[in-house]
Amino acid sequence: DAGVTQSPTHLIKTRGQQVTLRCSPKSGHDTVSWYQQALGQGPQFIFQYYEEEERQRGNFPDRFSGHQFPNYSSELNVNALLLGDSALYLCASSLTGGQNTIYFGEGSWLTVV
Amino acid sequence: GQSLEQPSEVTAVEGAIVQINCTYQTSGFYGLSWYQQHDGGAPTFLSYNALDGLEETGRFSSFLSRSDSYGYLLLQELQMKDSASYFCAVRNAGNMLTFGGGTRLMVKP
Numbered sequence: 363d364a365g366v367t368q369s370p371t372h373l374i375k376t377r378g379q380q381v382t383l384r385c386s387p388k389s390g391h392d393t394v395s396w397y398q399q400a401l402g403q404g405p406q407f408i409f410q411y412y413e414e415e416e417r418q419r420g421n422f423p424d425r426f427s428g429h430q431f432p433n434y435s436s437e438l439n440v441n442a443l444l445l446g447d448s449a450l451y452l453c454a455s456s457l458t459g460g461q462n463t464i465y466f467g468e469g470s471w472l473t474v475v
Numbered sequence: 476g477q478s479l480e481q482p483s484e485v486t487a488v489e490g491a492i493v494q495i496n497c498t499y500q501t502s503g504f505y506g507l508s509w510y511q512q513h514d515g516g517a518p519t520f521l522s523y524n525a526l527d528g529l530e531e532t533g534r535f536s537s538f539l540s541r542s543d544s545y546g547y548l549l550l551q552e553l554q555m556k557d558s559a560s561y562f563c564a565v566r567n568a569g570n571m572l573t574f575g576g577g578t579r580l581m582v583k584p
Contacts, residue, residue, distance in 0.1 A: 404574030418571050456570045466517045
C-alpha cells in the first residue's frame with residue numbers, strides 16, 4: 363500500500379518563474395491538502411481539495427493555485443515565484459469524514475534564486 | 476485566528492521521560508494531533524486526541540484537556556533516534572491542521 367507520494371523531491375527555480383508540484387494521496391484517501399514549511403517553522407496550510415474542488419484555503423495569495431484530478435491526485439501551482447517561496451511543500455492525504463489519520467508525503471524542496 | 480504555543484527546545488538524556496506541552500487558542504476545534512519530524516524528513520503521525528484524557532501508543536502518550544485548551548506529548552524510555560522536532564497541531568472538522576512552531580528535542584547519551 364503506497365503512502366503519499368510527491369514529485370519532484372527537489373527543484374530550483376528563478377524569481378518570476380512558475381512551478382508545479384504533484385501529489386498522489388494514500389490509497390483509499392480522497393482529500394488532499396497542501397502545506398508550506400519554511401526552515402525552522404511549522405507547516406502552514408495553503409489549501410485543501412476534495413471532489414476536485416478547493417474546500418478550504420489558508421492565508422496565501424492567489425499566486426498559489428491547485429487542482430485535483432478524478433483519481434484524487436493533486437497539483438500545486440505557484441506563479442511569479444518570489445525568494446520567500448523557498449520552502450518545503452508538503453502534501454497531506456486524508457479520508458473525508460470521521461477521525462481518520464492525516465498522512466504526509468516526503469515533500470518537495472523548492473529553492474527560488 | 477488560531478495560535479498554538481509549545482516550547483522551542485527540550486533536552487533530555489537517554490532512558491529518561493520528557494513531556495512536551497502545547498496550549499492552543501482556536502475556533503472550530505476537532506482534535507489535537509502530534510507529529511514527529513526528523514531533519515529533512517516529512518512529518519510522521521504520532522498521536523491524536525479528540526476527547527479529554529490520555530492516549531497511549533507504545534513509548535508515546537498524549538493527553539488532552541479541552542476545557543484548559545491544553546495537551547501534552549509524553550515520551551518514555553528516550554532513545555537517541557527520538558531526537559527530532561515535535562509539532563502539536565489543531566485539527567478542524569474539515570481535516571485542516573494548524574501547527575505550532577515545533578519543539579526541537581535533543582536526546583543526549
